[in-house]
Amino acid sequence: MRVLVIGAAGMVGRKLVERLVVDGRLGPDAISQLSLVDVSAPDPVQAGFAVDSRAADLVEPGVAEALVAAQPDVVFHLAAVVSGEAEADLEKGYRVNLDAMRLLLDAIRGRGEGYRPRFVFTSSIAVFGPPFPDVIGDDQLTTPATSYGTQKAMTELLLSDYSRRGFLDGVAIRLPTLVVRPGKPNLAASGFFSSIIREPLNGQEAVLPVPTDVRHWFASPRSAVGFLLHAATLDTAALGDRRCLTMPGISATVAEEIEALRRVGGDEAVSRIRHEPDETIMRIVSGWPRAFDARRARDLGFRADADFDEIVRVYVEDELEP
Numbered sequence: 001m002r003v004l005v006i007g008a009a010g011m012v013g014r015k016l017v018e019r020l021v022v023d024g025r026l027g028p029d030a031i032s033q034l035s036l037v038d039v040s041a042p043d044p045v046q047a048g049f050a051v052d053s054r055a056a057d058l059v060e061p062g063v064a065e066a067l068v069a070a071q072p073d074v075v076f077h078l079a080a081v082v083s084g085e086a087e088a089d090l091e092k093g094y095r096v097n098l099d100a101m102r103l104l105l106d107a108i109r110g111r112g113e114g115y116r117p118r119f120v121f122t123s124s125i126a127v128f129g130p131p132f133p134d135v136i137g138d139d140q141l142t143t144p145a146t147s148y149g150t151q152k153a154m155t156e157l158l159l160s161d162y163s164r165r166g167f168l169d170g171v172a173i174r175l176p177t178l179v180v181r182p183g184k185p186n187l188a189a190s191g192f193f194s195s196i197i198r199e200p201l202n203g204q205e206a207v208l209p210v211p212t213d214v215r216h217w218f219a220s221p222r223s224a225v226g227f228l229l230h231a232a233t234l235d236t237a238a239l240g241d242r243r244c245l246t247m248p249g250i251s252a253t254v255a256e257e258i259e260a261l262r263r264v265g266g267d268e269a270v271s272r273i274r275h276e277p278d279e280t281i282m283r284i285v286s287g288w289p290r291a292f293d294a295r296r297a298r299d300l301g302f303r304a305d306a307d308f309d310e311i312v313r314v315y316v317e318d319e320l321e322p
């Protein structure tokens with residue numbers, strides 16, 4: 001089995017690659033070739049199968065065709081400009097989040113009859129916009145309230161249509177907000193959900209810009225990798241023409257996050273959180289979903305973390321005591 005990971009140097013991409021290397025297989029099939037792509041070359045990896053790694057910008061002419069020339073059996077498309085940057089730079093957002101997808105899908109279509117790879121795309125709950133019910137079901141309309149969400153929703157439509165036309169076998173998974181994100185904060189407005197756990201556990205101060213009753217929808221990066229692997233191997237006949245799935249997760253308030261932190265890091269860790277209200281972030285976050293009933297994905301076998309304590313434990317196990 002040949003596997004292509006686009007966006008392999010990103011947070012989720014690295015973790016997916018680590019897991020593929022450890023497993024050596026995807027479902028019942030042994031991996032024979034793993035190809036990694038990102039704008040800056042992904043770190044080299046040692047594996048029991050062939051790995052190639054290259055720096056390439058997906059929107060440059062010819063890149064998409066070159067990536068699918070070896071006809072990978074499974075394509076994970078994770079490359080994206082994240083929410084804050086897509087809002088700040090409209091052109092870049094549409095180029096990377098939408099145009100690149102069209103280039104990729106057409107490159108696959110251009111390989112011709114007989115080539116129909118499994119194509120797993122990371123969408124987002126940002127495809128939904130207010131007003132929301134308290135718990136959002138699988139039939140909620142996609143009415144994005146940001147450019148990032150709009151680009152993801154348009155990409156979902158493309159993936160569905162190209163799947164319906166038989167050019168590929170697509171699955172779009174709408175990831176919850178992934179916490180705890182390792183490393184430095186990125187440009188996402190959701191960054192504080194991770195930093196109020198990560199920084200205190202690393203002995204540093206974190207700023208909380210919203211009230212503690214803010215509720216949101218979360219999963220750990222480890223769960224995200226589990227979703228990707230399941231999406232790559234599930235029987236897509238069960239999806240029909242509805243190829244886009246909201247992933248299961250944990251609905252938690254900031255207060256519940258903080259209590260989970262206390263159970264792992266004690267009062268000392270919690271005391272490192274400084275409350276500093278930020279009107280802009282509060283306004284953005286008030287337009288975000290709070291909870292989902294992701295029944296369709298659960299019935300198809302996607303599994304999330306048990307609770308927020310598990311999300312904190314995953315961060316400790318995977319990042320602090322690997």
Ligand SMILES: NC(=O)c1ccc[n+]([C@@H]2O[C@H](COP(=O)([O-])OP(=O)(O)OC[C@H]3O[C@@H](n4cnc5c(N)ncnc54)[C@H](O)[C@@H]3O)[C@@H](O)[C@H]2O)c1
Nearest residue numbers: 007009010011012039057058078079080122124175177178
């Ligand atoms: N992290 C989350 O909370 C979250 C939530 C919902 C959805 N998602 C989606 O999951 C995917 C992975 O997220 P992440 O957190 O790992 O993001 P990330 O920003 O860490 O990784 C994205 C990667 O895409 C690469 N990339 C950007 N433009 C590119 C281009 N033109 N050509 C090639 N590579 C390019 C970047 O260099 C980066 O390494 C993204 O599609 C994101 O939209 C993430």
